[in-house]
Amino acid sequence: MDFVSKRKWFFIFSAIVILVGIVSMSIAPRFKVGIEFEGGSALSLNFAQEVDEDRLRSFMSDLGHGQAVVQQVGDTGVLIRTTTLEGPDNDGGESERDAIEERLTEEFGTIETSELSAVSEAVAKETIRNAGIAVGVASLFIMIYISFAFRLMANSMRLGVAAIVAALHDVVITLGIFSILGKVIDLEVNAMFITGILTVVGYSVHDTIVVFDRIRENTGRRVSRDMSTTINTSIMETVGRSLTTSLTTLTVIVALLLMGGGTIESLLYTLLIGVIVGTYSSIAIASQLLLVWEERGMNPFRRHEEAEA
Amino acid sequence: MFKKDLRRLVFIIVLVSVAVLALAVETFDVGIGSVNFARGDDDGPLGLELGLDLQGGVQLIYEAEDENVTKSQMEGVKDKIERRTNAFGVTEPSIQLLGSNRILIQLPGVEDVEEAKRLIGQTAQLEFKERICEDQGDPQCTNYQDQDIGLTGELLTRAYASTHHATGAPIVNLEFNGEGARIFGETTNRIAGTNNRTAIFLDDEEIVAPVANQAILGGQAFIQGPDFTFDRVRTISIQLEGGRLDTPIVVIQEQNVDATLGEDALDKSLVAGLIGFGLVAMFMILYYRIPGITAVISLAIYIVLVLLIVKLVPVTLTLAGIAGFILSIGVAVDANILISERAKEELRTGRALLGAIETGYTRAWPAILNSNVATMITCVILFWFGSRFGASAVTGFSITLFIGVATSMFTAVVVSHTLLRLVASTPLSRFTGMFTPVPGQVITAGAGRRTQAQRERN
Numbered sequence: 001m002d003f004v005s006k007r008k009w010f011f012i013f014s015a016i017v018i019l020v021g022i023v024s025m026s027i028a029p030r031f032k033v034g035i036e037f038e039g040g041s042a043l044s045l046n047f048a049q050e051v052d053e054d055r056l057r058s059f060m061s062d063l064g065h066g067q068a069v070v071q072q073v074g075d076t077g078v079l080i081r082t083t084t085l086e087g088p089d090n091d092g093g094e095s096e097r098d099a100i101e102e103r104l105t106e107e108f109g110t111i112e113t114s115e116l117s118a119v120s121e122a123v124a125k126e127t128i129r130n131a132g133i134a135v136g137v138a139s140l141f142i143m144i145y146i147s148f149a150f151r152l153m154a155n156s157m158r159l160g161v162a163a164i165v166a167a168l169h170d171v172v173i174t175l176g177i178f179s180i181l182g183k184v185i186d187l188e189v190n191a192m193f194i195t196g197i198l199t200v201v202g203y204s205v206h207d208t209i210v211v212f213d214r215i216r217e218n219t220g221r222r223v224s225r226d227m228s229t230t231i232n233t234s235i236m237e238t239v240g241r242s243l244t245t246s247l248t249t250l251t252v253i254v255a256l257l258l259m260g261g262g263t264i265e266s267l268l269y270t271l272l273i274g275v276i277v278g279t280y281s282s283i284a285i286a287s288q289l290l291l292v293w294e295e296r297g298m299n300p301f302r303r304h305e306e307a308e309a
Numbered sequence: 310m311f312k313k314d315l316r317r318l319v320f321i322i323v324l325v326s327v328a329v330l331a332l333a334v335e336t337f338d339v340g341i342g343s344v345n346f347a348r349g350d351d352d353g354p355l356g357l358e359l360g361l362d363l364q365g366g367v368q369l370i371y372e373a374e375d376e377n378v379t380k381s382q383m384e385g386v387k388d389k390i391e392r393r394t395n396a397f398g399v400t401e402p403s404i405q406l407l408g409s410n411r412i413l414i415q416l417p418g419v420e421d422v423e424e425a426k427r428l429i430g431q432t433a434q435l436e437f438k439e440r441i442c443e444d445q446g447d448p449q450c451t452n453y454q455d456q457d458i459g460l461t462g463e464l465l466t467r468a469y470a471s472t473h474h475a476t477g478a479p480i481v482n483l484e485f486n487g488e489g490a491r492i493f494g495e496t497t498n499r500i501a502g503t504n505n506r507t508a509i510f511l512d513d514e515e516i517v518a519p520v521a522n523q524a525i526l527g528g529q530a531f532i533q534g535p536d537f538t539f540d541r542v543r544t545i546s547i548q549l550e551g552g553r554l555d556t557p558i559v560v561i562q563e564q565n566v567d568a569t570l571g572e573d574a575l576d577k578s579l580v581a582g583l584i585g586f587g588l589v590a591m592f593m594i595l596y597y598r599i600p601g602i603t604a605v606i607s608l609a610i611y612i613v614l615v616l617l618i619v620k621l622v623p624v625t626l627t628l629a630g631i632a633g634f635i636l637s638i639g640v641a642v643d644a645n646i647l648i649s650e651r652a653k654e655e656l657r658t659g660r661a662l663l664g665a666i667e668t669g670y671t672r673a674w675p676a677i678l679n680s681n682v683a684t685m686i687t688c689v690i691l692f693w694f695g696s697r698f699g700a701s702a703v704t705g706f707s708i709t710l711f712i713g714v715a716t717s718m719f720t721a722v723v724v725s726h727t728l729l730r731l732v733a734s735t736p737l738s739r740f741t742g743m744f745t746p747v748p749g750q751v752i753t754a755g756a757g758r759r760t761q762a763q764r765e766r767n
Contacts (some may be wrong), residue, residue, distance in 0.1 A: 114565075241646050
């Protein structure tokens with residue numbers, strides 16, 4: 001199989017997927033964001049008997065929480081998202097949560113389990129900033145590390161840049177798919193999603209390095225004088241391993257998802273998408289970028305000049 | 310070669326036996342000389358420490374309202390919360406400072422987050438009392454009565470630790486305002502020369518009860534004691550400062566998890582782990598045959614070793630941490646896959662089995678090392694990201710993934726390498742075919758291309 005000659009199609013395919021994602025990300029709501037990124041309280045209740053989502057929603061509105069988002073979880077569970085609920089005051093007054101739960105018990109029966117998480121808006125803003133910094137810093141360090149690890153190769157910086165561009169390609173695609181899934185199946189973007197994104201960066205680079213290492217080896221062995229043949233050979237030789245490893249990784253992710261991901265559901269979905277995209281990009285994007293770079297040089301107009309000559 | 314492998318095998322068996330033992334005994338306490346090493350927790354399986362999301366509990370993050378809060382003020386807040394949570398009867402509360410103005414509180418087993426907040430939010434009460442000993446001859450003053458003298462925290466203007474100008478002993482300095490100086494002067498005047506003392510209470514809990522040698526009238530005093538260490542005077546002054554001036558704090562993040570739901574999540578993830586491992590093992594054996602079997606054995610050893618490290622460090626296991634661990638099972642086979650694929654290629658070039666295995670390892674090593682280091686870099690960044698806002702889910706995930714990746718390199722290179730070489734030294738090696746994967750479309754295509762490339766070169 002000749003992967004290298006098909007690179008235009010890979011690039012076009014990626015561009016389309018990224019574009020669809022960007023379109024989805026530009027239509028409100030861009031993402032369904034969790035409280036970690038927006039601030040507010042999320043109250044997760046399980047009643048002893050079945051509850052009706054609509055009735056509970058209108059009841060919450062009567063309680064003065066009209067902005068609350070109520071979502072049914074199974075027959076007896078509900079997830080209520082509101083602005084940050086006030087805690088108890090120091091004089092021993094009742095907290096907003098206690099008040100809500102008391103009224104709900106009167107109306108809908110016993111609450112069996114109740115879980116709450118709340119994040120202030122200031123912290124939520126900080127989290128978004130830190131998430132950006134984390135992805136940026138991780139990319140930078142990995143780029144430096146790859147350039148160092150392959151320092152014996154000519155233009156080892158290019159390897160670092162290509163690996164990171166491929167990884168960011170994966171991140172953008174995963175973000176796009178999440179934006180779509182947020183609209184379709186209410187999949188939420190939260191701190192675990194960022195964890196997933198960073199893991200995807202790591203995984204994608206992991207896969208890319210395996211291909212790069214083969215390119216390094218094949219260049220040293222002078223498999224071919226032609227760079228595109230060397231790269232294609234390297235991709236061919238590692239594709240079996242890439243697919244097998246992705247398969248085993250996907251197997252465990254699916255096993256975790258089938259057991260009911262719970263609080264880490266968005267992490268698992270991110271990884272599920274990311275592992276697939278990461279495997280694709282290590283074959284279709286990362287090493288191909290090396291070739292594009294090599295052929296066109298740093299100057300994007302060089303090809304044009306050559307044509308003139 | 311064979312002898313060296315046997316020695317390694319013995320080492321592996323001993324290591325695994327010790328690991329299994331250390332995991333099977335839920336809690337242990339080993340003392341060698343003065344070094345004491347105790348590990349294990351009663352709550353989790355295998356004595357592993359479970360995070361709040363698995364055993365239920367409350368997590369709160371507070372932030373000081375004043376941005377320019379000092380470190381000792383934050384320590385005062387921490388001390389206050391520690392005392393309050395102890396009173397709450399929590400078995401293993403964890404209270405730590407995050408950055409310069411935040412504090413992370415974890416209360417396992419506590420379900421009522423509102424009650425916890427109420428307790429933590431209360432203003433501290435610092436009080437000086439006069440202690441009258443019933444037996445003036447008793448230097449310990451075991452029987453006494455404490456009397457209110459109206460000297461409270463508001464009348465104290467400053468408390469700080471320093472050393473005595475002459476003796477160099479650690480002391481706690483106190484400074485009162487006018488009203489405070491008056492009451493303190495009167496009290497010390499009354500008790501000077503007697504066995505009576507001033508007892509200082511924070512939230513009704515005694516901090517220290519010093520005697521007075523003479524009346525102290527200027528509003529400035531210091532406390533010294535034969536058992537005072539630098540740590541002790543520092544703690545006392547932080548407590549006094551904390552009681553004198555309440556540092557206002559607000560909740561910026563809170564979470565509580567129901568214990569039954571946590572238990573359920575733990576069970577589910579254990580089942581998921583077993584299913585994941587089973588499927589991966591089945592695939593490896595069916596596809597890679599003999600190297601698959603050695604890979605699965607080394608994967609099992611990998612699991613035991615990771616659990617051991619998690620227990621010894623100890624790492625608190627969260628749901629995300631377990632996910633990181635289970636995920637690393639998928640990645641851990643990668644090294645084995647890389648090596649098996651390389652060995653297969655070497656066999657195709659006509660090498661003998663042992664040589665092919667050796668070359669497979671040597672050639673696959675740089676890829677294994679570099680790709681795993683890249684993952685470890687992301688783990689470190691993730692840890693930073695998570696610890697910025699006390700997201701134990703994020704930090705837990707990054708720690709177990711890091712341990713997993715590091716351990717997987719060890720088991721792939723030492724364990725499965727040794728096992729594979731040993732198997733290749735037995736009569737089984739005659740069945741070379743059993744050492745290569747089931748022929749697949751993609752893989753034969755790869756090898757075919759290679760020979761073509763080689764032909765081009767020649």
